Amino acid sequence: MAGLHKSDFENPVINWIDTRLPIFTMLQKEYGVFPTPKNFNYFWNFGALAMVTLMIMIATGIFLAMNYTAHTSMAFDSVQRIMRDVNYGWLIRYVHANGASMFFLVTYIHIFRGMYYGSYKAPRELLWILGVVILLIMMATAFFGYVLPWGQMSYWGATVITNLFSAIPIVGEPIVTWLWGGFSVANPTLNRFFSLHYLLPFVLIGIVFLHVAALHVTGSNNPLGIDVKGPQDTLPFHPYYTVKDSVGLCLFLAIFAFFVFFAPNFFGAADNEIPANPLVTPAEIVPEWYLLPFYAILRSVPSKLGGVLMMFGSIGLLFVVPWLDTSPVRSCKFRPVYRWFLGLLVIACVVLGAVGAHRPEGIWVLLGRLGTIYYFLHFLVILPVVGKLERPLPLPESISKPVLPRGGGPLPAGAAAKPMEKA
Amino acid sequence: MAESTTATAHGSHDGDGVTKRDFLTLVAGAGAAVGAGAMAWPLIDSMNPSKDVLALSSIEVDLKPIQAGQAITTMWRGKPVFVRNRTAEEIKAAQAEAKGLADPATDAERVKPGKEQWLVVVGICTHLGCVPVGNRPSDQRGEYGGWFCPCHGSQYDTSGRVRHGPAPANLPVPPYAFLSDTKIKIG
Amino acid sequence: MMRWVSLAAAAALVSSLAVSAPVQAQETSLPRQNWSFAGPFGTFDRAAAQRGFQVYKEVCSTCHSMKLAYFRDLEGIGLSEEQIKAVAASVTLPDIGDDGAPIERPGLPADHFRSPFANEKAARAANNGAAPPDLSLIIKARDGGADYLYALLTGFSTAPATMKMGDGMNYNKYFAGNQIGMVAPLSEGRVEYADGTPASVNQMAKDVTTFLAYISEPETEMRKALGVKVVLFFLLMTGVTYAVKRKVWADVDH
Numbered sequence A: 001m002a003g004l005h006k007s008d009f010e011n012p013v014i015n016w017i018d019t020r021l022p023i024f025t026m027l028q029k030e031y032g033v034f035p036t037p038k039n040f041n042y043f044w045n046f047g048a049l050a051m052v053t054l055m056i057m058i059a060t061g062i063f064l065a066m067n068y069t070a071h072t073s074m075a076f077d078s079v080q081r082i083m084r085d086v087n088y089g090w091l092i093r094y095v096h097a098n099g100a101s102m103f104f105l106v107t108y109i110h111i112f113r114g115m116y117y118g119s120y121k122a123p124r125e126l127l128w129i130l131g132v133v134i135l136l137i138m139m140a141t142a143f144f145g146y147v148l149p150w151g152q153m154s155y156w157g158a159t160v161i162t163n164l165f166s167a168i169p170i171v172g173e174p175i176v177t178w179l180w181g182g183f184s185v186a187n188p189t190l191n192r193f194f195s196l197h198y199l200l201p202f203v204l205i206g207i208v209f210l211h212v213a214a215l216h217v218t219g220s221n222n223p224l225g226i227d228v229k230g231p232q233d234t235l236p237f238h239p240y241y242t243v244k245d246s247v248g249l250c251l252f253l254a255i256f257a258f259f260v261f262f263a264p265n266f267f268g269a270a271d272n273e274i275p276a277n278p279l280v281t282p283a284e285i286v287p288e289w290y291l292l293p294f295y296a297i298l299r300s301v302p303s304k305l306g307g308v309l310m311m312f313g314s315i316g317l318l319f320v321v322p323w324l325d326t327s328p329v330r331s332c333k334f335r336p337v338y339r340w341f342l343g344l345l346v347i348a349c350v351v352l353g354a355v356g357a358h359r360p361e362g363i364w365v366l367l368g369r370l371g372t373i374y375y376f377l378h379f380l381v382i383l384p385v386v387g388k389l390e391r392p393l394p395l396p397e398s399i400s401k402p403v404l405p406r407g408g409g410p411l412p413a414g415a416a417a418k419p420m421e422k423a
Numbered sequence B: 001m002a003e004s005t006t007a008t009a010h011g012s013h014d015g016d017g018v019t020k021r022d023f024l025t026l027v028a029g030a031g032a033a034v035g036a037g038a039m040a041w042p043l044i045d046s047m048n049p050s051k052d053v054l055a056l057s058s059i060e061v062d063l064k065p066i067q068a069g070q071a072i073t074t075m076w077r078g079k080p081v082f083v084r085n086r087t088a089e090e091i092k093a094a095q096a097e098a099k100g101l102a103d104p105a106t107d108a109e110r111v112k113p114g115k116e117q118w119l120v121v122v123g124i125c126t127h128l129g130c131v132p133v134g135n136r137p138s139d140q141r142g143e144y145g146g147w148f149c150p151c152h153g154s155q156y157d158t159s160g161r162v163r164h165g166p167a168p169a170n171l172p173v174p175p176y177a178f179l180s181d182t183k184i185k186i187g
Numbered sequence C: 001m002m003r004w005v006s007l008a009a010a011a012a013l014v015s016s017l018a019v020s021a022p023v024q025a026q027e028t029s030l031p032r033q034n035w036s037f038a039g040p041f042g043t044f045d046r047a048a049a050q051r052g053f054q055v056y057k058e059v060c061s062t063c064h065s066m067k068l069a070y071f072r073d074l075e076g077i078g079l080s081e082e083q084i085k086a087v088a089a090s091v092t093l094p095d096i097g098d099d100g101a102p103i104e105r106p107g108l109p110a111d112h113f114r115s116p117f118a119n120e121k122a123a124r125a126a127n128n129g130a131a132p133p134d135l136s137l138i139i140k141a142r143d144g145g146a147d148y149l150y151a152l153l154t155g156f157s158t159a160p161a162t163m164k165m166g167d168g169m170n171y172n173k174y175f176a177g178n179q180i181g182m183v184a185p186l187s188e189g190r191v192e193y194a195d196g197t198p199a200s201v202n203q204m205a206k207d208v209t210t211f212l213a214y215i216s217e218p219e220t221e222m223r224k225a226l227g228v229k230v231v232l233f234f235l236l237m238t239g240v241t242y243a244v245k246r247k248v249w250a251d252v253d254h
Helices: A012-020 A021-031 A042-065 A075-084 A089-116 A124-145 A152-167 A172-180 A186-219 A239-263 A289-300 A302-321 A336-358 A363-389 A413-417 B002-010 B022-046 B051-055 B087-096 C002-021 C047-060 C071-077 C081-089 C120-126 C147-154 C203-218 C220-249
Strands: A035-037 A234-236 B060-063 B071-076 B079-085 B119-124 B145-148 B155-157 B161-166 B177-181 B185-186 C092-096 C102-106
Touching: A012 A021, A021 A239, A035 A239, A042 A089, A042 A186, A042 A239, A042 A289, A075 A089, A089 A124, A089 A239, A089 A289, A089 A336, A089 C220, A124 A186, A124 A289, A152 A172, A152 A186, A152 A302, A152 C147, A172 A186, A234 A239, A239 C220, A289 A302, A289 A336, A289 A363, A302 A363, A336 A363, B060 B071, B079 C092, B119 B185, C047 C071, C071 C081, C071 C203, C147 C203
Parallel strands: none
Antiparallel strands: A035 A234, B060 B185, B071 B079, B079 B119, B145 B155, B155 B161, B177 B185, C092 C102
């Protein structure tokens, strides 16, 4: 049997625990003295923001579930009871509902940060893949959650999305019946969606743990995309990045609170304030904003099965991004050509988002197809080809000795105020 | 015996190269897989339609109140079913040869012989599951006089066949039978 | 360069937000009104809301239900406990008597508002096939919210000659498709206000919209009052943590 852990903590209680289960030593190692590149900009806040948002979602969700009734005849009214009669129920629900949007917002920024600075490239491929898994689980969780208030958009959104599986040849119909537990979206469907909506966030915690564990094996990437050469390039995570993350967190929470208190229905759909009615289809079925680009891809393809495959493919593609990128350089800071294409990808995603919100007619059909084509072109052609052809700019020798024209030597104190400009 | 097998398994192979230990491991592994599968099945199947859901799987519809040119919506297995009393003109339009159908079918295949005036279809757009409009004469019925889906603009003709728009298939005809001239049983 | 991408991302965010909200843009743009409850410090004009309740009671409630609201909710528009008891007692509600037979009893503050029809089918049958929508959440349940409801209530007129109207349908400039089952509910002097306010159509529309805005979101005033504090707190904390960050990082060459 292994011996007891030798703990350095002075507090006798902590020492006693740490000797038997060295969690404090672990925390100290992973979050206290953990060597972190010294040149992070504020875009490195977003992982922490996503983690905090996940905690907020779980906390509010647990309390919502105490007052929610997962039955088609009562779900809508139980949600309204939370809004009207439960003490601070409106606050908890609005934090939860807007929290979903905030969660996707920070996660998408986190993803694009990873793409800009090449954080998915070796040796961080598995870290990236775990991130894509997190995104997928988030989408599923958000979808299940949106069904629970049992409004018109809940019901019809669930109908449209579950019907996607009917595009699968032969087994499609039985799968959809199985998903529904009946012959349409109905009470069994609502019940199981509630069960899964409660389950998946805990799965998410597990994957997030692995995501962070993998991060702590490889260490963080940084805005220069070059490897850490030694202790002179790093700072202990605490207090340097705990405090930097706190700044971003407070600002983020201020923005979050603005939506919760002053525009709580900004991200919502008016139709979802009408109880679900299987016999009345809303004039337009629109998913939440964070799923719009994928919905646009689905509708841009004239064939049903093709659309479904392209939509799932657009996310599936992200899994192989580390191998599609052939560039020897990580950070777009030193990739003069690719960064423009990445900008185009951002624009394509925005355009697709707008397309997803509009009826597929007129200019929107064309824009949807162009956006879809660019999305796939970007990953399947531009990413591999540009990586081979592009001549990267000269890389700095190390993080602490950048050979950049205006980066050499100690920066004036004021530079800390605008780290993003530096990057 | 098990010990002696273990002892030999590490070193030499006996006979044809497959030890008794390998075989037993295989059997145990296969048994575990079968067992796990058998235990998973009740869980998976519990998500399929339950008895009370299946019990509502057939309904009877009285046709008397449906005026010519009108249709009613009735619920069958939680889905809307359209029962339409077609006018002579609509029947003629439906029987006329239609070219370039996305999902080729003749009108005769979609109604009961001798009961051509009655069209029974599941009222769910085959695109993404919306409920098309067109049961009331005042509803928008699209260019082909059948149904119009307000979600993504699919149009169906007076035989419930898709004629335009993203829907890939015709409105399905549910299994039904005439109990009398004025009554049908769906399901 | 990252700045450029972040600008693009910000633009992305703004435009995707902009497109996600007004998806079902009204064909006719809604005239904006000045609502007492709008803005970060808005509160419900109690007098208007009380007049609006009168309009609801005397006009709307003959056809429209308000299922989610309770009589006790009237406290939020400034009615006293006694007044609420009186309002509740003025209606009878179905219940089950001690002998198990159905009875009618006077309402209590803890009761829901009484619905005019027993169920949706009855509402549909009595109204030419179009069931009058429930009003509990009407301001939240329509794009355009209060402005839309006000426009709708004041948007009735005779149909243009070119338009073919369905049987029993009425022309309304702001209703999708312009044909609405509801007959213009408000007319000059339709109710007589106790406070002497002249009951013009615009006045009644404004009052009832204020009342229904309260009923749709009774938490509004509490939410906004708390929100000011919370947002200021986080902004303050942003400043404080930023100051700490500057201090902590002061000795780092980065």
